[in-house]
Amino acid sequence: MRPNAQLSKFLVSRASIISLMLAAVMVLNLGAAFAAPNGGSGQDDRPTAAIQMPKPGPIVIRDGEDRKATAQLELTNLVARLQGRVALLEIAKDPEVTMLPFVEESEDVVSTLAEDLNFQIDRDASIITISSRGLPPSQGAIVVNTVVRYACQTLPEQQRKEREKRLQSLQRILAEYNTRFDRKNQSIAQLPRLVLAPGGHEVDRLVLEAELLDCLRRLRQVRLDRIAIETRLEDAEQSDPARSSLETEAKLHDRQEAMLALERDHLVDQLTKSKTAEALEGERQKIMEARDKVGTEIESLRIEQSARGPVPTVIYTAQP
Numbered sequence: 001m002r003p004n005a006q007l008s009k010f011l012v013s014r015a016s017i018i019s020l021m022l023a024a025v026m027v028l029n030l031g032a033a034f035a036a037p038n039g040g041s042g043q044d045d046r047p048t049a050a051i052q053m054p055k056p057g058p059i060v061i062r063d064g065e066d067r068k069a070t071a072q073l074e075l076t077n078l079v080a081r082l083q084g085r086v087a088l089l090e091i092a093k094d095p096e097v098t099m100l101p102f103v104e105e106s107e108d109v110v111s112t113l114a115e116d117l118n119f120q121i122d123r124d125a126s127i128i129t130i131s132s133r134g135l136p137p138s139q140g141a142i143v144v145n146t147v148v149r150y151a152c153q154t155l156p157e158q159q160r161k162e163r164e165k166r167l168q169s170l171q172r173i174l175a176e177y178n179t180r181f182d183r184k185n186q187s188i189a190q191l192p193r194l195v196l197a198p199g200g201h202e203v204d205r206l207v208l209e210a211e212l213l214d215c216l217r218r219l220r221q222v223r224l225d226r227i228a229i230e231t232r233l234e235d236a237e238q239s240d241p242a243r244s245s246l247e248t249e250a251k252l253h254d255r256q257e258a259m260l261a262l263e264r265d266h267l268v269d270q271l272t273k274s275k276t277a278e279a280l281e282g283e284r285q286k287i288m289e290a291r292d293k294v295g296t297e298i299e300s301l302r303i304e305q306s307a308r309g310p311v312p313t314v315i316y317t318a319q320p
Helices: 002-033 035-039 067-083 085-092 101-105 109-116 137-189 205-235 242-307
Strands: 048-052 117-122 127-132 313-316
Touching (some): 048 137, 067 137, 109 117, 127 137, 137 313, 205 242
Antiparallel strands (some): 048 127, 117 127
């Protein structure tokens, strides 16, 4: 019985040692699993950093816009801008990057950066992960951290200055539109009053055109009748009893023609004024619409300024 007891004790001791070894391995594996987010190294020991975009506040969200859609659009726009040539040029000019060996070895530093940098978006958490794909870890970490610095410091400051510059430009444009709008109002106010219809309303341009056509038709008829009377007068003898009546009728047609000519000129004048007023009103409407559009953009920029815009924050930086 004693040898069996010793064997059982040996087996239990050996099982305990194996259990402790397995537990140690599990702890090491867990430590390795959490090393990437805590230490800043990604898969395959690539230098990796992460930044997070804040969720858009209520000031930035306009009526009818979806908060989630706006946040995802901001993530997409930021990554697109970081991958753009303008951003890569500035990153390549960073003092820390210019001293790296790969810069001298590359024929096109911007292309090298574009090929090396990898961006991944976690849309649910609004996180952008930036990693170096092929550069040596010491150089890749510097490049990645430069991108982080550009995204969290340089780019927001550039955007703030761009908004201020755009706002100043729009304010100048708005002032010009206001001046043009006031001048157009004065031009319209200085127009002579149009012919008024019963009730004091201005006569419609189509009505004026119809009246002018009718006046021209009557004027033409009076002139034709007058020509006929003159022909009959030329044929009539001086002693013809009808001659006196024809001369009276001719004078009557002369007065009718003169009155219709005055009516025609008046209608043409009123129609010209109506067309001028209509054209000025159309121009004023266009100026007002353009002015309102600029005013809306100014208000939008001021809202963005008051909200200070979305500025990403650093979750962790890259380690070589």
